[in-house]
Amino acid sequence: MQNNKSRSLSMSRREFLKTTAAAATTMGAAALPFSKLYAQGPAKYRRMNISSPEARRTIESYKKAIRAMLALPPSDPRNWYRIALTHTMDCPHGNWWFLVWHRGYIGWFEQICRELSGDPAFALPYWDWTENTDPRKPFRPSVPAVMFEDVLTPTDSVYIPHFREFQARYRDVMAKADYWKRIYKPDGEFDDATQYGQLLARGIRTPDDLWFDIIDDPRGTFFFDQAHARGLTKAKPGFDGKTAKAVSLQTLLDALAPRDFLTFASPKTMGHSGLTGFGVLEGQPHNRVHNCVGGIFTEAGGNTTDSGGFMQANLSPVDPLFFLHHSNIDRLWDVWTRKQQARGYPVLPEGSDYDAWSAEPFLFFADSKGRPVIKTTAGDYATIGDFNYDYQPGSGEQVVPPVLTAGALKARAVTRIERFSAQITRPTANATGTASGAVMIPPALLQGRMEPEAPRLFAQVTIALPPLAHGHDFAVLVNAPAGATGADPSSPHYAGTLSMFGHHLVHAPVTFTVPLSGTIAALHEGKLLQANAPLDIRIVPEQMALPRVLAAKPGMKAKAEVLSIVVEAH
Template sequence: MQNDELRPLSMSRREFLKTTAAAATVVGAATLPFGNLHAQAPAKYRRLNISSPEAKRSIESYKKAIRAMLALPPSDPRNWYRLALTHTMDCPHGNWWFLVWHRGYIGWFEQICRELSGDPAFALPYWDWSENTDPRNPFRPSVPAVMFDDVLTPTDPAYIAHFDEFHARYRDVMAKADYWKRIYKPNGEFDDGTQYGQLLARGIRTPDDLWFDIINDPRGAFFFDRAHARGVTKAKPQLDGKTAKAVSLQTLLDALAPRDFLTFASPKTIGHSGLTGFGVLEGQPHNRVHNCVGGIFTDPGGNTTNSGGFMQANLSPVDPLFFLHHSNIDRLWDVWTRKQQARGYPVLPEGSDLDTWSAEPFVFFVDSKGRPVSKTTAGNYATIGDFNYDYQPGSGEQVVPTALAAGALKAKATRIERFSAQITRPPASTTGTASGAVMIPHALLQAATEPEAPRLFAQVTIALPPLAHGRDFTVLVNAPASATGADPSSPHYAGTLSMFGHHIVHAPVTFTIPLSGALAAIHEGKLLKADAPLDIRIVPEQMAMHRALAAKPGMETKAEVLSIVVEAH
């Protein structure tokens, strides 16, 4: 059994993180435990691709663990729904703590599964969405067939059938939990780093506020009846076209290309309850997969329908697929980290940003016995550390240089070139439609799709109302003036900007979209003209409404594109 406590450190946390950030070595993050920076022994646990034949034991142990957690009383913090509620109350999205919080969350979840399944070798599988898993449709990625089996789907009878039953079981337990304790510092100030402090930062003042968010929020519920617990079905497991584009290998390689942490992850914000923007990894595969599996589908015409499902909401961990989805996100962070180390690039925020990022409180995690963990800051999860796992290689692994190649590499300058667009929009437009004309050196455009050349990303900043939810925006490059939308197969389609979950928007949100795929396609079609500005158009899609909103006029989302900046990394 793995120790719950970290091994004693031989250096300060600050020194450790700085040393790790500067390390230029091919040793992966998985082999850098907190107590020994230079250890190169294989990891104790290996997370396998769920589609791999070797994953059969992991899948069966996962089922056992889920059944055990569903059977635990609501008073046990390891209970399946209690663990999902941790995500509801504390998860960060749209900021630079997204990756590190979810690493801690699924890391402790994995240990709980190990304990309750009785499998001491258990490691959480991952779902490599960039692979095709449906032999009936070789061009469309799909939810693995095994995830519709038994308790691996939230539509199984083992799960709670209706919200009223869920509320009846968990209302008193949540009200009596320690989440609501008011703790003060010796000087009399309220300690906002406590669980209650973190809840207040999200506007959750009382248990009634939490229940309002879960079931009464007019933007849509977090809880779904069993019949609508997952949007995709065994009969139709495929992801929609725009999600397929978001999880494609091309998008993945773009997501792994940045040479600095903030571009790879997501932008800075003050605390992990705030939403500032989305890097490619979070904004494209992460957000799109959540929404699509959760039942928000986009047809080729840009119209959306919503059949319901936990994965689209902040109670998404009720769906067991959540943990395999985030295991893959964590795998890609590990791939990017090893690529950075091999090339001598930074792997974490730098300077004073590292202190701020590392000190952020994560105070809701519990261990395999249901006890609060002692590792309560983001810095505790900067590497895989004592979770002691690594990954069976999957999509994107090719960005990590081999040991031989890494030995000859010299770190290139990480200077980012930026080109601002001149924004135009239709008269009196409040829908978010806008175009940006931006001059990019032709040599940079021509080289943008070459393997070692800088990759181009559009940073699109949009002002949204505080309660914005469900509005997507299509990004088109050099599209005809008459185009109001595009299928992902169009050479002009760069991607779709999507939100996930419910978050109060306090400031404009910046989305990062890769341009290399569209640039390659329009270059091949001779639509990339020398000495002409690149035209980047932002087109709002029809709002994806929950049934509760469908009859409520005036709920449409207004938006304004504030800026478009093309960056070369």
């Protein structure tokens, strides 16, 4: 699959930065996908929009690959459920390795599909949830109709119908796999940069721990029976209002606006099993789409229901939509990267941050033959590199500007991010009240301008959550009327909802980045902003969607302590 003109993924940081700078100033990088900085000529594979007529052949090949993977024995690492279990055991969420781990994960998956489908040109399609396929109608994103066909939905009869059958088929294979080998360094110290070391970091000590998480945890399982394998249905494929807001073009352009990797991606952690916080891309479209497709749905009246579905939990890759969803996330990373290059901004962590980020071990991937891969660190996936694909253009491309002059690049590269800290006026968000903070923003940043060059505002909300915080959602409102306890996404006061994804133990405060520019523009238009007055940012607990939690009560609301609110201008 390799293009002989492609460079190795593992190029040095110095060479990477040198090549990036040269490409941005002399090669017209804004007109090219990031992968083409390392290969002359077009990419070998193109990932197509699932809604594009050209994607039909790709869809048929995807079906063939899925059938083939479902038919493989559980002992084969390319087996459909084994691939999903890789995500369960090793996926990062809520940290700065979220993007790069999933690039490697779906990149190797794409090669397995290419091998097992018999289609040498196969490339994963992507699901552009922001695309408005019929401009004559109100924007209502939904699951593509084709994804309810045949094996493209996990409700198809070819999938395992019940969790006990799943456990019966896979328990022995997982227990005998190499994951649990204890490997020691020459000095006798346990080597935590091993598969078992990575599992221990997640609290998975034995195969029984893994099965407890998947099947027996009373807070909710990862495995769903066939009738509840996907929450959204062919009859009701549309997103709820808050998810539609999270994937809207406004939110997408805000997600692509940050000028540094950490704000765009997600915050730093010490290891990729940790959860520290969510950038806009991960916290809004990523988390909301997972939960909505997985059956966590907010009705028009504000009540939240949970009909079940793989996409809401850590076994989400059982649903074929997972890979199309993450292909779009990866596409948007590529769009952001090309925007950064054109403007002279950094595309990756820098200095010692880059060294720590790139050295993180990724040890669970398998190649198209089922063998362990030889590229085993985050730095190996910092670029598209030897995967050698690009994307059919989709939503968000407009943020990539024409190539700027060297002088403009230099001027933009020193532009600073402005930060404004809020005074927390009420720290506790719970069933008896909302948390809030007041922050003064210079009037020039509150003009409601949405031009591409206008600064965009983000609220970084840091909250302390209970350790078992899965399902805790909080609405973020700006200048809401006194006594407001919630808001419809169409309200000018609504900025977004803080949503977790998957089951994670939360041991430290979590920072959510929420875009404010669209809300400020709506407030400005409605004359709801007062001159020289602070913005009131309110954190409103919402009803918990946890019907599977034994202790949950009807109407139970989330709770949190707001530690800080910082507004940034990018």
